[in-house]
Amino acid sequence: MTVNKGFLSLVNSSPNFSNQALENSVNALKIGWVAKSSTLDSVIATNAVLTTSQKTDLKATINNHAHINLGRQLNDMLKHTNTVLDGSIIPATSIAEQRTFLDLLQNVQSVQGLVIDLFGVDATDKNRGVNDHFGTLNNLFLETEDSSKPVFTQLQEVIDFITRANLAADTAYQNSLTDLTNFINSTVADSTDFQQTLDAFATSAASAATSFNNALGSEPYLTERTKLISDTNKINTQVTLEINNLKSIESYATDLTNNIAFTSLAEDTNLRNLIARVAQNPNWVKYFSEYEDSETALNPIFDTDTDSDKSSVIEQALITKGLPDVLDHTDILAVAKKAKLDDRINTAGFELLTTEQVIEKSCQQLGISLFGDVFNRSKRLLNNLNQRDRDLILADLNANEDSNTLS
Numbered sequence: 001m002t003v004n005k006g007f008l009s010l011v012n013s014s015p016n017f018s019n020q021a022l023e024n025s026v027n028a029l030k031i032g033w034v035a036k037s038s039t040l041d042s043v044i045a046t047n048a049v050l051t052t053s054q055k056t057d058l059k060a061t062i063n064n065h066a067h068i069n070l071g072r073q074l075n076d077m078l079k080h081t082n083t084v085l086d087g088s089i090i091p092a093t094s095i096a097e098q099r100t101f102l103d104l105l106q107n108v109q110s111v112q113g114l115v116i117d118l119f120g121v122d123a124t125d126k127n128r129g130v131n132d133h134f135g136t137l138n139n140l141f142l143e144t145e146d147s148s149k150p151v152f153t154q155l156q157e158v159i160d161f162i163t164r165a166n167l168a169a170d171t172a173y174q175n176s177l178t179d180l181t182n183f184i185n186s187t188v189a190d191s192t193d194f195q196q197t198l199d200a201f202a203t204s205a206a207s208a209a210t211s212f213n214n215a216l217g218s219e220p221y222l223t224e225r226t227k228l229i230s231d232t233n234k235i236n237t238q239v240t241l242e243i244n245n246l247k248s249i250e251s252y253a254t255d256l257t258n259n260i261a262f263t264s265l266a267e268d269t270n271l272r273n274l275i276a277r278v279a280q281n282p283n284w285v286k287y288f289s290e291y292e293d294s295e296t297a298l299n300p301i302f303d304t305d306t307d308s309d310k311s312s313v314i315e316q317a318l319i320t321k322g323l324p325d326v327l328d329h330t331d332i333l334a335v336a337k338k339a340k341l342d343d344r345i346n347t348a349g350f351e352l353l354t355t356e357q358v359i360e361k362s363c364q365q366l367g368i369s370l371f372g373d374v375f376n377r378s379k380r381l382l383n384n385l386n387q388r389d390r391d392l393i394l395a396d397l398n399a400n401e402d403s404n405t406l407s
Contacts, residue, residue, distance in 0.1 A: 017101055019081040025142060025152050026074045032163040033170055033212070036177040038071025040184075040205075045075075049187045054198070061202040062180070067225070067232040068173070068209045070159075080239050081137050089246050107249045108133045114256040128252070133245050135238055155231045158224045162216065169208070169215035176201075176208035266291045317393045324386045329379040332359060338385050 030038050040062070044055055063069045083089040087099035108130060115123040123129045131140055141151040149157075162170065180201040187194055216225035245252075265271045266288055276288035318324065326334045336355045339362040340347050346365060350358055356374045359381055363370055368380050 017085050019078060019085060019137060021139075022081060022137060023078055026078060029074060029152065029155055029159060030071065031159060033068070033174050033177070034070045034074070034159055036071065036174045036181075037069050038075055040177050040181045041069075041072040041075045043181050043184050047184055047187070049189055050184070050198075054195070058198065058202050061199075062205045062209065064206045065209045065213045066236065067229045068213050070155075070228070070232060073232055073235055077136055077235055077239050080243060084134065084137060084242070084246065089243065090250070104133070104246060104249065107253050110253050111249065111256065114253065114260070118256055118259060127241065128245065133242055133249065136242060140238065141235065151231045151234050154227055158228050158231070161224050162221065162228075165221070167212070167215050167221075169212040173205075173208040173212040176205040180205050263287075314390060314393050318389065321389075321393075323389045326382060326385075329382045330375055332356065332374060332378045335359060335378045335382050335385075336362075339381060342385060342388060344388070 041059070044050065044058060047055070050058070059072070063072060066073060080089070084104065085101050087101055087103060089104075090099045092098040108128075111128050112123045112130070115121065115126050115128055119126060124132065131138055135141075142153075144150050183194075183197065183201050213225070216222065216228075262275065265275065269292075272288050272291055276285050279285050279288065326338050329335060332355050336358040339345055339358060340350060342362075344366060345362050350361070353361065359374060359377050360370060362368075363377050363381050366381070366384055368377070368384055370377060
């Protein structure tokens with residue numbers, strides 16, 4: 001149901017989706033060496049002289065310590081969110097194929113329901129929840145659901161702590177980044193050969209990053225470096241997860257939808273048999289081959305939510321079937337008749353036996369002690385037969401539960 005209040009204001013305007021809130025939070029982290037590494041990353045990306053190959057090699061060289069090169073990781077995250085908002089995260093070969101943010105949202109929404117239907121669990125249990133696709137935009141690094149500090153809050157504290165220390169290695173690293181930035185900005189299209197100089201500046205920056213990292217290797221800085229590494233890994237892991245999930249969201253949703261469509265065909269005996277014959281996956285063969293038996297085992301009267309419900313369901317089923325149908329063990333004729341109906345007992349020749357003999361033979365076949373008179377035997381036999389009734393109902397209940405459980 002659509003809420004009408006304020007609806008017209010939506011119709012007459014655009015949402016203007018933006019990652020500005022995230023960018024503002026990232027900008028607050030860009031101080032000291034983080035700001036310098038961010039600037040260098042942007043200069044490399046926008047430089048018109050360096051070739052794609054040179055940029056790739058350069059970025060790899062100076063990223064020898066990702067947590068020290070934090071500015072790049074933050075930039076990559078922002079670039080990622082931009083591709084999510086404009087839909088370009090899914091490559092398109094034509095304008096007609098270009099996805100939109102709405103396309104991504106609708107696909108993710110579809111997957112939420114499909115995962116529950118097919119796997120019986122929330123999509124987050126399959127790393128397909130909303131935040132597994134849009135967490136960076138959804139304040140994942142700005143909020144927590146427990147007492148732990150948000151990633152950005154902890155990062156801010158770590159960066160401030162290290163910056164205030166004024167470490168010589170920090171200063172040397174920043175100077176190396178500035179030198180490399182200035183050199184890249186000085187390159188021109190007609191430069192004849194600057195590769196060697198570029199490599200030297202890059203190597204110097206990487207070496208300075210190692211020295212800076214080592215300077216943080218003892219207390220009171222080691223604890224902060226550990227946090228820095230952990231938070232950097234969380235950012236990169238989340239971005240990678242979102243990229244992989246969103247790039248595959250359409251095929252993933254299609255696969256789930258197709259699986260539901262295939263299972264709906266199982267109701268048709270001929271199609272069910274056909275699928276079982278041509279499928280090469282043993283799980284598919286098993287599902288469609290055993291479908292009829294599994295469907296037969298389904299009985300809503302045996303549906304339970306907890307183990308404690310089973311006892312009450314069994315009692316109700318016994319009553320429905322009129323069981324126990326024999327209560328008095330001294331009524332040996334009734335006990336003998338009940339024994340003849342038990343499928344565990346071979347009744348061949350029973351028509352020639354007396355009631356006492358039927359009880360004796362039944363006890364022998366079921367491994368029941370013959371001690372005592374006919375009434376003692378009848379009592380033990382009746383207990384066994386009544387327990388058998390309960391066991392059969394329990395078996396039906398378990399078969400229903402098995403057929404009704406996603407596996």
